[in-house]
Amino acid sequence: MKKILKQQYVLALLAGALLSVAASVATADDQKAGDVNRGAREWATNCVRCHEMRDPTEFSDPLWRPVILHMRLRAGLTGQQTRDILAFIQASNFHVKAPAKAVATRSSAGADGASVYKSTCIACHGPDGKGLLPGTPNFTQASGPLSKSDEVLLGHITNGFQTPGKPLAMPPRGGNPQLDDNQLKAALAYIRAHFGP
Amino acid sequence: MKFITKGGWIRSAVVAGLLCTSASALAEDQSLSDRINSLEQQVQELKKLLAEQNKAATPSKHEIATIKQDVSEIKSKQDEWKTYKSVVHLAGYGAASYNSDAGHFTQAQFSPIFHYSYSDQVMMEAEVEMAVGPDDEAQIDLEYASMDVFLNDYMAVTAGRFLSPIGQFVQNQHPSWVNKMPSMPAGFGHESATPVSDLGVMVHGGARSPVGKDAYINYAAYVGNGPVIELNEDGDGIEMIAAEGFTSDADGNKTVGGRIGFLPIPGLEIGVSAGGGNIAIPGEANRDYRVYDVDFAGRWRQLSVRGEWVRQSISALASSVVPDEFVLEAWYGQASWRFTDTNWEAIARYSNFDSPNPDQAHKQWALGLDYWFNSHTVAKFDYESNDAAAGEPVGNNRFLVQLGYGF
Numbered sequence: 072m073k074k075i076l077k078q079q080y081v082l083a084l085l086a087g088a089l090l091s092v093a094a095s096v097a098t099a100d101d102q103k104a105g106d107v108n109r110g111a112r113e114w115a116t117n118c119v120r121c122h123e124m125r126d127p128t129e130f131s132d133p134l135w136r137p138v139i140l141h142m143r144l145r146a147g148l149t150g151q152q153t154r155d156i157l158a159f160i161q162a163s164n165f166h167v168k169a170p171a172k173a174v175a176t177r178s179s180a181g182a183d184g185a186s187v188y189k190s191t192c193i194a195c196h197g198p199d200g201k202g203l204l205p206g207t208p209n210f211t212q213a214s215g216p217l218s219k220s221d222e223v224l225l226g227h228i229t230n231g232f233q234t235p236g237k238p239l240a241m242p243p244r245g246g247n248p249q250l251d252d253n254q255l256k257a258a259l260a261y262i263r264a265h266f267g268p
Numbered sequence: 269m270k271f272i273t274k275g276g277w278i279r280s281a282v283v284a285g286l287l288c289t290s291a292s293a294l295a296e297d298q299s300l301s302d303r304i305n306s307l308e309q310q311v312q313e314l315k316k317l318l319a320e321q322n323k324a325a326t327p328s329k330h331e332i333a334t335i336k337q338d339v340s341e342i343k344s345k346q347d348e349w350k351t352y353k354s355v356v357h358l359a360g361y362g363a364a365s366y367n368s369d370a371g372h373f374t375q376a377q378f379s380p381i382f383h384y385s386y387s388d389q390v391m392m393e394a395e396v397e398m399a400v401g402p403d404d405e406a407q408i409d410l411e412y413a414s415m416d417v418f419l420n421d422y423m424a425v426t427a428g429r430f431l432s433p434i435g436q437f438v439q440n441q442h443p444s445w446v447n448k449m450p451s452m453p454a455g456f457g458h459e460s461a462t463p464v465s466d467l468g469v470m471v472h473g474g475a476r477s478p479v480g481k482d483a484y485i486n487y488a489a490y491v492g493n494g495p496v497i498e499l500n501e502d503g504d505g506i507e508m509i510a511a512e513g514f515t516s517d518a519d520g521n522k523t524v525g526g527r528i529g530f531l532p533i534p535g536l537e538i539g540v541s542a543g544g545g546n547i548a549i550p551g552e553a554n555r556d557y558r559v560y561d562v563d564f565a566g567r568w569r570q571l572s573v574r575g576e577w578v579r580q581s582i583s584a585l586a587s588s589v590v591p592d593e594f595v596l597e598a599w600y601g602q603a604s605w606r607f608t609d610t611n612w613e614a615i616a617r618y619s620n621f622d623s624p625n626p627d628q629a630h631k632q633w634a635l636g637l638d639y640w641f642n643s644h645t646v647a648k649f650d651y652e653s654n655d656a657a658a659g660e661p662v663g664n665n666r667f668l669v670q671l672g673y674g675f
Binding site for chain 2: 112116119120121122123124125126133134136137138140141143144145146147148149150151152153154201202203205239
């Protein structure tokens with residue numbers, strides 16, 4: 072009995088010490104706002120560990136907050152990963168038909184398409200353009216999306232697009248409202264140059 | 269005598285012609301003039317009308333100020349969600365199934381999950397499982413009910429009844445829209461080799477791994493009331509190690525345990541779990557309770573693989589009414605393939621449950637085909653080939669069809 076009590080006291084002391092340390096820990100990563108680009112990658116790689124990808128348009132912005140907090144607990148995510156994923160989802164839950172306007176007001180002439188692809192598009196379309204998630208198209212196929220004109224593809228990228236029957240929609244501007252039209256054109260040029268059949 | 273000379277006729281004709289022309293021109297001039305006057309009048313009227321319209325369209329300073337205030341109020345309303353601290357959300361899942369071995373529909377389940385979050389600091393959550401029980405009565409169970417406090421980016425504290433963090437299947441794979449098969453793997457779930465839940469306190473979270481570029485770790489550590497030894501009807505054997513988050517703690521012993529998960533690359537997770545403590549049948553001396561688990565899950569494009577091994581044990585005690593060591597051990601491996609450009613997914617699973625009780629132990633091969641209506645609604649078609657001791661129902665082969673839905 073004494074041994075049991077002693078064990079429990081030790082456990083309680085250890086737990087209290089651990090909690091005290093934890094509560095006082097504050098690093099530079101704490102309180103950083105969510106980043107849409109990082110969020111796209113975290114969303115694409117973490118959610119699929121357990122279940123099918125839920126469509127960002129499924130819930131409104133406020134309702135995504137407790138959902139993502141619940142997922143933080145289930146998936147063992149850090150607070151930063153949680154904020155990043157929430158930022159991406161809340162930027163992506165437009166209705167696909169709504170035209171999107173870029174938030175950026177400065178022209179980005181000479182935008183780097185590779186940089187845009189590798190920071191935003193790659194989360195779903197993959198490093199080889201063949202698609203990482205069920206429903207994402209294969210750019211390398213001759214009959215794939217690159218068989219369409221630039222005008223059509225830019226419309227899809229700008230306004231979002233969902234192939235009928237596919238489980239997920241591509242959000243407007245890849246879920247990153249900071250991208251302006253020049254950057255989207257540069258990304259498309261990069262996609263054609265590197266993945267075109 | 270000629271009255272008018274020839275020249276005079278010519279001159280007269282010319283003059284007459286000129287006079288006619290002039291008269292005609294004068295008439296045309298008048299017509300043009302009238303038309304010009306009419307057009308000028310119309311232009312004046314249009315100018316007047318335009319001036320009136322412009323005057324009406326130009327807002328006054330007061331009107332501009334009012335519009336600005338209205339816009340500001342509307343914008344603040346749209347942004348209010350960002351400052352709402354309390355959000356209540358209802359989630360959950362449900363399922364309905366047909367079992368060919370029983371020859372009828374065997375499952376109707378509805379499990380609402382209540383979420384309440386306050387900012388990103390606190391969450392309360394609870395899952396109620398409602399189903400039609402084997403006796404056709406409504407069965408209502410509280411799967412979990414807990415309060416979570418997020419201390420920082422790397423640690424949350426959970427108190428209450430929580431799903432066991434031992435392994436992955438119980439905590440993350442059991443909902444009907446997540447589990448790709450209509451049934452649990454042999455030995456997993458309620459009354460099996462896996463602890464289901466505990467009632468106590470848990471700390472858990474995640475962090476970047478010190479090893480690996482994009483690697484992460486996650487962890488959980490808990491202390492709870494622990495499992496209970498359930499004896500069979502005759503009282504001469506152990507039926508089950510029941511780890512279901514009881515509020516009672518008849519043996520006065522606590523159980524500690526936890527899991528560490530390692531994600532070396534995106535899409536792959538490997539976990540190791542362990543737990544233990546003392547356990548006793550009331551009135552008897554303590555015995556050792558141990559649980560070990562290894563799990564993995566990986567996804568690459570359309571291929572998804574996962575597996576888990578778990579072992580729960582109670583040590584021998586010579587003075588007990590059930591003196592022998594009691595061990596429950598189970599494992600499963602599952603692979604699934606999502607067919608490109610379709611909503612179909614094929615699944616293959618093998619599972620093995622070792623138990624001293626012949627009505628529990630069995631091996632199982634399962635092949636399934638899922639149709640995903642969307643990411644959280646699935647129809648599952650599954651055939652299971654079971655191998656158990658002769659005459660045991662768990663050894664029957666069966667077709668299962670299930671409609672699972674998550675919300």
